Amino acid sequence: MKWYQLPLGPLQTNCYILSNDAQECIIFDPGEEAAKIIQYIQTKKLNPLAVLLTHAHFDHIGALDEVRDFFEIPAYIHEKEAKWLLDPALNGSQLFMAGELVRLKPAEKILANEQELKIGSFSFKLFETPGHSPGSVSYYLEEKGLIFSGDVLFKESIGRTDLPGGNHDQLMKSIHKQLLTLPEDTIVLSGHGPVTTIIDEMESNPFLNGF
Template sequence: MKWQQIPLGALQTNCYIVENSDRSCLIVDPGSEGKKLIQMLNNRKIKPLAILLTHAHFDHIGAVDEVRDFYKIPVYLHKQEEKWLGDASLNGSQYFMIQESISVNPADHIIKNEGQMNLGGFEFTIFHTPGHSPGSVSYYFEKAGFVLSGDALFQSSIGRTDLPGGNETQLLKSIHDKLLVLPEETYVLSGHGPVTTIGEEMDSNPFLNGF
């Protein structure tokens, strides 16, 4: 199994392609530039099976409908943000002047619980990691040694908590209880910025000095 980071849109939100040996893949957070993403996938001749959303902020969902409709694949989103896709006041797009308000069709599958998931041969664990937003989740691929943390944990930083439903205390608890307990060599694939590791963030992240 391998992964590829693809920054998309004005905020350079990281979309990730997680690919299996049979050339099937999962798309995580297609935030913008749907045509570019589709062309890249088609050029590589890999087959998307689903779209996983770490959360429903506008810069992570902007290309969802375009990619979903092209490949006829389902979208997965946590239940606490089920209504956010179609609501610009919740997904945050109405507060930013860089683009028009974003409205996306409802998710096909609602994530209600944490735990193991097997999707087309991809095995991973879903962690509920709220704080940046109430329905934020992280996807942990234990065998491959990486976690997709969305906007919970970044290199030397953590997610902002000043948008609807944000809570800094809750975010720090999520990071401590769900992410920092992973093996230190685990790669952290964040929603923005470079890849880091759990160990690096435990050692040097100034926001986590209390842990």
């Protein structure tokens, strides 16, 4: 199984493409520049099965409709942010995008509660990790020691909590309960910036010390 990090748009939001030996793939957070995502998938001759969203802020969903329509695949979002795809005031595009409002179609699949999520041969543990936003989730691929954490935890930083629905204490609880309890060598694939590991953040993340 392989993963590829594709930073997109002015905020360099990380889209990830996870593929298996059968050339099937899962797309995480297609934030912008749909053409780049499609080109990569076609160049690698991959067969996408689904789009998984860690949350519904505009910079993580901007290319969703174009990508899922092109490949005719479903999108997954947590129930607490299902309406955000349709509402520029909720997904933040009304505040930050200077007229480029993000209004998308509803997601085909609504997630609720922590669970084992199976899509084709892919199997994830779904963790609810609110704080950055109320419906933030992380997808843990236990067999490969990977977690797709969205904007919950970054290399030497954490997600912002000053946007609607953000809650700092809740974010810290999510990080400590759901992420820092994972094996120390777990690779953290964050929504922005470089890849990190759980042990690196336990040792060097200044926002986690003393909590």
